[in-house]
Amino acid sequence: MRLMETNTERVEGWNRPPVIEPDGEGELLEVAMGPHHPSTHGVFRMDLALDGERVIRLKPVFGYLHRNHEKIAEGVSYLASMPYTDRLDYICSLTNNWAYALAVEKLVGQEVPERAEYIRVILGELTRVQNHASSIGFLIQEMGASGTPLMYAFREREKILDLFESLTGSRMMCNYMRFGGCRVDVSAAWLDAARKVVAGLPGFVDEFEALLSGNEILMARCQGVGVLRPELAVNAGVTGPMLRASGVNYDIRKVDRYGIYERFKFRVPLGDHGDIFDRYMLRVLEMRESITILEQALKEIPGGPVMDSKAKIRGFRPKVGEAYGRIEAPKGELGFYLISDGSPNPYRYRVRPPSLINLTILEDMCLGHNVADVVLIFGSVDIVLGEVDR
Amino acid sequence: MKTVEEIKAAIEAGVPGAGVEVVPNPSVSAQHSLRLKPERAVEIATFLRDDAELGFDFLSNLTGVDWPDKEIAEKVKVTRQVVKTVDGVEQTVEEAAEETRKRIEPGYLEVVYHLYSVALRHGPLVLRMRTANRTDEVELPSLTAVWRSAEFQEREVFDLYGVVFTGHPDLRRLLMWDGFKDHPMRRDYVEPDDFEYEPTAHDEVLKRATAHKDREQGSGVRDQEAATE
Numbered sequence: 147m148r149l150m151e152t153n154t155e156r157v158e159g160w161n162r163p164p165v166i167e168p169d170g171e172g173e174l175l176e177v178a179m180g181p182h183h184p185s186t187h188g189v190f191r192m193d194l195a196l197d198g199e200r201v202i203r204l205k206p207v208f209g210y211l212h213r214n215h216e217k218i219a220e221g222v223s224y225l226a227s228m229p230y231t232d233r234l235d236y237i238c239s240l241t242n243n244w245a246y247a248l249a250v251e252k253l254v255g256q257e258v259p260e261r262a263e264y265i266r267v268i269l270g271e272l273t274r275v276q277n278h279a280s281s282i283g284f285l286i287q288e289m290g291a292s293g294t295p296l297m298y299a300f301r302e303r304e305k306i307l308d309l310f311e312s313l314t315g316s317r318m319m320c321n322y323m324r325f326g327g328c329r330v331d332v333s334a335a336w337l338d339a340a341r342k343v344v345a346g347l348p349g350f351v352d353e354f355e356a357l358l359s360g361n362e363i364l365m366a367r368c369q370g371v372g373v374l375r376p377e378l379a380v381n382a383g384v385t386g387p388m389l390r391a392s393g394v395n396y397d398i399r400k401v402d403r404y405g406i407y408e409r410f411k412f413r414v415p416l417g418d419h420g421d422i423f424d425r426y427m428l429r430v431l432e433m434r435e436s437i438t439i440l441e442q443a444l445k446e447i448p449g450g451p452v453m454d455s456k457a458k459i460r461g462f463r464p465k466v467g468e469a470y471g472r473i474e475a476p477k478g479e480l481g482f483y484l485i486s487d488g489s490p491n492p493y494r495y496r497v498r499p500p501s502l503i504n505l506t507i508l509e510d511m512c513l514g515h516n517v518a519d520v521v522l523i524f525g526s527v528d529i530v531l532g533e534v535d536r
Numbered sequence: 537m538k539t540v541e542e543i544k545a546a547i548e549a550g551v552p553g554a555g556v557e558v559v560p561n562p563s564v565s566a567q568h569s570l571r572l573k574p575e576r577a578v579e580i581a582t583f584l585r586d587d588a589e590l591g592f593d594f595l596s597n598l599t600g601v602d603w604p605d606k607e608i609a610e611k612v613k614v615t616r617q618v619v620k621t622v623d624g625v626e627q628t629v630e631e632a633a634e635e636t637r638k639r640i641e642p643g644y645l646e647v648v649y650h651l652y653s654v655a656l657r658h659g660p661l662v663l664r665m666r667t668a669n670r671t672d673e674v675e676l677p678s679l680t681a682v683w684r685s686a687e688f689q690e691r692e693v694f695d696l697y698g699v700v701f702t703g704h705p706d707l708r709r710l711l712m713w714d715g716f717k718d719h720p721m722r723r724d725y726v727e728p729d730d731f732e733y734e735p736t737a738h739d740e741v742l743k744r745a746t747a748h749k750d751r752e753q754g755s756g757v758r759d760q761e762a763a764t765e
Contacts (some may be wrong), residue, residue: 156559208710208711209709209711209712209713212711212712214720214721216696216721217720217721217725231574252564252565252566253563253564253565254563254742255564255565258765316574378684380593380654381593381594381683381684382684382685382687383594383595383596383683383684383685383687384685385596396654396657401657464563465562465563465564466562466563467561467562467563467564467565468561468563468565468567469563469565469567470565470597470650470660470662472596479596481596481597481650483599483648483650484599485601486563493601494599494601496597498596498597498599498601502688503685503689505687505688506684506687506688507684529694535711536711
């Protein structure tokens with residue numbers, strides 16, 4: 147089969163996954179896990195070679211959801227791609243909007259008013275909370291705890307999505323940010339509703355933790371499984387909660403200090419072992435930190451315009467040049483690379499997808515583990531196929 | 537972080553004869569880049585990663601850009617020898633004139649790298665490399681040995697742009713299927729026709745169907761297998 151033919155040569159010093167020799171007798175079993183396997187979060191396939199239950203080789207196969215987002219974006223104006231970025235990581239449309247707006251603002255040197263920056267932080271952190279909650283919910287679901295934890299997470303996510311809907315008009319496809327600010331202002335009533343939701347979040351995280359963190363089955367299935375070494379994580383470009391769970395202190399909110407993040411007090415949680423349990427725990431802790439950012443932002447939010455008065459909307463033509471802008475999206479570093487040739491459309495539009503690049507080391511983490519663990523390791527990476535395949 | 541000029545000097549001190557060029561970026565982002573010679577790229581990349589002061593241990597973004605052949609029309613001043621009758625005598629006189637000349641600037645594929653340092657928390661450093669042309673000399677060295685994060689991204693550039701990364705451990709298409717021909721992100725990519733699904737066979741559709749069949753018969757379609765073998 148094709149799987150056995152590919153990737154047979156392994157060069158010394160290549161930082162490649164180790165070769166695991168099958169120890170049993172008999173032949174290797176080759177399994178195509180996906181593209182419709184319920185644990186793959188969409189249409190994604192892993193070609194596995196198994197020795198009994200042990201994974202000997204794993205090759206991810208992408209492209210089932212590929213629609214050449216980048217090519218489409220190069221054919222339309224800068225602003226026309228904004229609603230399409232919602233469809234990349236459809237769980238976190240607002241952070242996608244933010245990353246794209248940030249890259250274009252870098253390209254043209256656009257300022258953003260203070261109130262708009264606060265709104266962006268509030269929406270970005272709400273997005274992070276609901277993403278982490280639902281990704282933990284999915285992970286526990288895959289572990290066999292059918293329904294309950296996921297529904298707890300979705301109950302909270304629903305409240306946040308209601309906030310998004312009342313502000314932007316859409317629950318998931320928000321299309322809210324613009325180059326130089328935000329599309330509409332938030333009302334005082336919306337801020338009150340947001341404060342009420344945020345006030346309820348610590349209780350939710352406590353309840354979620356009481357349900358899960360000490361759970362014996364969760365510990366047995368997660369601890370020591372799918373370990374990712376910090377050196378390999380950095381070398382393989384892994385970002386976001388995955389990287390920090392391996393103990394690398396790298397949070398782009400702290401490193402780049404984009405937007406107004408230097409005004410808020412928050413800590414960067416780090417893991418010790420880099421296993422699935424650390425990734426789970428890290429997401430819980432990040433939710434708590436997001437809540438403290440939200441509390442500060444909702445208290446301090448100033449009045450003023452939400453759109454820079456000098457921002458150009460019609461006839462938007464950046465000067466010749468290029469820019470790379472990135473933010474700490476819930477799944478990792480989401481970057482946009484733009485080249486302008488002076489025309490209304492970008493000459494080159496590139497999305498740096500954290501979901502795809504975090505999967506580079508999927509094989510390394512899974513080798514030697516059982517098939518049932520592959521499901522969990524894959525779930526702990528937290529990907530959305532809309533962003534992987536673009 | 538050091539400026540690109542300082543990094544250039546550091547590279548030239550660390551890798552003698554590296555031949556790095558600074559490519560200025562006129563945009564306000566001021567993310568200037570360095571153009572590497574493909575022959576020395578792996579050496580330079582290893583130096584950038586391992587040098588204590590630079591320490592670019594994190595290759596964040598790797599992508600391709602297509603720059604097709606450009607036709608440039610230039611006005612050139614030329615002196616012509618013209619035969620003129622001056623004072624009743626025929627003479628050859630030199631006369632200045634302007635002429636428009638068209639030349640074709642050959643296109644190339646470019647790969648752009650964005651590097652950061654996790655340990656020293658700086659960046660981005662932008663590197664670029666060019667292929668010799670867009671048709672048969674599309675090889676560039678793979679940097680997967682230096683930064684593992686290049687693995688899938690190089691496969692994506694190979695898939696969508698057709699840059700062949702020599703030394704990549706597993707260079708296959710990433711997003712398109714294996715039997716697919718051509719590279720969809722190139723500027724001159726022609727979408728396949730779906731004339732068969734048009735509801736009515738009116739003139740427009742028939743014209744496109746003929747054009748489609750002509751193309752199918754081998755004119756103008758790049759053969760990916762031929763290029764890689």
